[in-house]
Amino acid sequence: MMREKIEDNLKVVNFILIALLIVFIAHLLSGGKTSSTPVETVAAKVTAAADLTNVTQADSQKLKKYYGLNANDYEGVAFYLGNSNMDVDEILIVRMKDSAQENALKDAMQTRIDTQTQSFEGYGVNQTKLLKDAVIDVKGNYALLVVNEKAAEEDEAFRKSL
Amino acid sequence: MIFSSIFFLFVFLPLTLLAYFFVPKKAKNVVLLICSLIFYAWGEPVYVLLMVFSILYNYISGVEIDFYRRRGKTAQLRFIFWLAVGVNLGILGFFKYYGFLLENLNRILPFTIKYTPLALPIGISFYTFQTLSYIIDVYRGTVDVQKNLINFGLYITMFPQLIAGPIVRYADIEKQLTDRKVTREGFGQGVKFFLKGLAKKVLLANNIGMAYTAISALPADQFSTLAAWIGAIAYTLQIYFDFSGYSDMAIGLGKMFGFTFMMNFDHPYISSSITEFWRRWHISLSTWFREYVYIPLGGNRVGTAKAIRNLFIVWILTGFWHGAAWNFVVWGLYYGVLLVLEKYVLRPVIERLPSAVRHLYALFFIVIGWVIFSAPSLSAAARYIRVMFGGGSAASGSAGVYYLYNYLLVLVIGAVCSGPGVTAEMNRCIVAKERWKRVFVTGVYAAAFVCSIAFLVNATYNPFLYFRF
DSSP: HHHHHHHHHHHHHHHHHHHHHHHHHHHTSSSSSOOOOOOOHHHHHHHTTTTTTEEEEOOHHHHHHHHHHGGEEEEEEEEESSSTOOOOOOEEEEESGGGHHHHHHHHHHHHHHHHHHHHHHOOHHHHHHHHHTTTTETTTTTEEEEEEETTHHHHHHHHHHO | OOOSSSSSIIIHHHHHHHHHHSSSSGGGGHHHHHHHHEEEEEEOOOTTHHHHHHHHHHHHHHHHHHHHHTTOOOHHHHHHHHHHHHHHHHHHHHHHHHHHHHHHHHHHSSSSOOOOOOOOTTTHHHHHHHHHHHHHHHHHHHOOOOHHHHHHHHHHHHHHHHHHHOOOOOHHHHHGGGGGOOOOHHHHHHHHHHHHHHHHIIIIHHHHHHHHHHHOOOOGGGGHHHHHHHHHHHHHHHHHHHHHHHHHHHHHHHTTTOOOOOOOSSSSSGSSSSHHHOOOOHHHHHHHHHIIIIIITTTTTSOHHHHHHHHHHHHHHHHHHHHHSSSHHHHHHHHHHHHIIOOOOIIIHHHHHHHHHHHHHHHHHHHHHHHHHHSHHHHHHHHHOOOOOOSOOOOTTHHHHHHHHHHHHHHHHHHHHHSHHHHHHHHHTTTTTSSSHHHHHHHHHHHHHHHHEEEEEEEOOOOOOGGOO
């Protein structure tokens, strides 16, 4: 009799656990929503707000070289790099596949800014200022890095485009 | 946390071993359970809650199933059993396929459903299959219910094989959870396995993988047929050394704590047929599907049509198990078709071929299979395969020649090491009568460890390929 009661209570515990699981999943789903806007559209809106004199579009090999990232790992990538070694201007827009990619991507972006800052600190006053004002922004499944005179405007355009 | 990281090798593992050997026998499972939860929480601070749920829920379900089975209450027994199977598969299905489902719905619907993309909890495919094996075996009455929550928790979370297998069936480890011994020889064997796996991952997989990464990122005007083949062969070797390296490390760590896990790989690239390949590749997954899907469906003891259906069900599920993308489904189907053809049509032909031709035949289809598997999408896989056969590429061979020149040596080393010769020779030397042979092999393992550390110090984060699954 006693045993039956314990087994019945176990059933109740199991249903409580299932209810807790549902709450847990609901909490996870209440995070940032994804945007289905294609990366090309976001890039077009961001670059429209930018000063593109010092940058040109770069390929996935450059992305691997400077950020250690594989373009194939992401849903989409738009990358603009400075025209010369003295141009620190850069725009990187990445559409992630899932939120698991967010931390590594942000780390790679921050590492790039830190490396560039180390390179120019002490002699490239303008470059250092641009790097200090650089923007790294993540919204939903999109991440942005901008080093540009108009970084704040580009960030605004980025957020509006999603 | 990954095995091939400085933190794991020099902080987590030594501290865990110290704690494990320092505490009395009764507390060893508690120590391993706590360390395993810390190990998991290190990379998944949120999803560790999901794991705790899985432990508690399946523990209670097991106790209930056993209770109703012994009392002959069939209706309640079936309800609890199917609920447990449904909850486990539901969790796996939700976390693995919800994004995939919505993404595909958004492609066909006239409106867009906005959703929050969720990260895949690491190791969920592996530990869910372990919990299912326990629940099914308790339901069948082939194993005793585990009434000790610590022992059950340890079975689910054991850090050596938690993240990428081998998938350990409860029946295989039941006794070891309560009765195991760490001997000096066993510990030494464990260290040997671990070092072999570490070298496979860090020295071979990571270096060979650089060729595939570089080649798959080549712009169309440089992506030649030669480059495509080098990339495909590089990935074929990379995924073997990466995954079997992880399995070796897992088996080695298990031995250090007194556990014996099943072998997960048996030199798959020496196979002479696709059937043989799948007897040698990811053995614990094939065994799981055979035990819990193929045989319950009737296996091959039913008519030919049903046996073919059973094979296709298993291979579609195998494809889906690997990931939420169409290329995994097609990859599973691809092997389903090949295995059915081998079983019912090609076997007499293949058996008459010279062994070198049989080997080439198997390798050819294995390499093509990995292209489908590794591509970011089905269309990318089709483009890649087209270039491999000379179509759709106007590129000169210069990039291919460049990569051949740079990676030929490492590819040859990889090919040699993927066979059984090197391991067999090392094993012979380690028990040889001549002292110099034993010293030599010890030196090789020590050198592999030092070289691996040297690579790791300068490496960027480089997780195992199978962490995705």
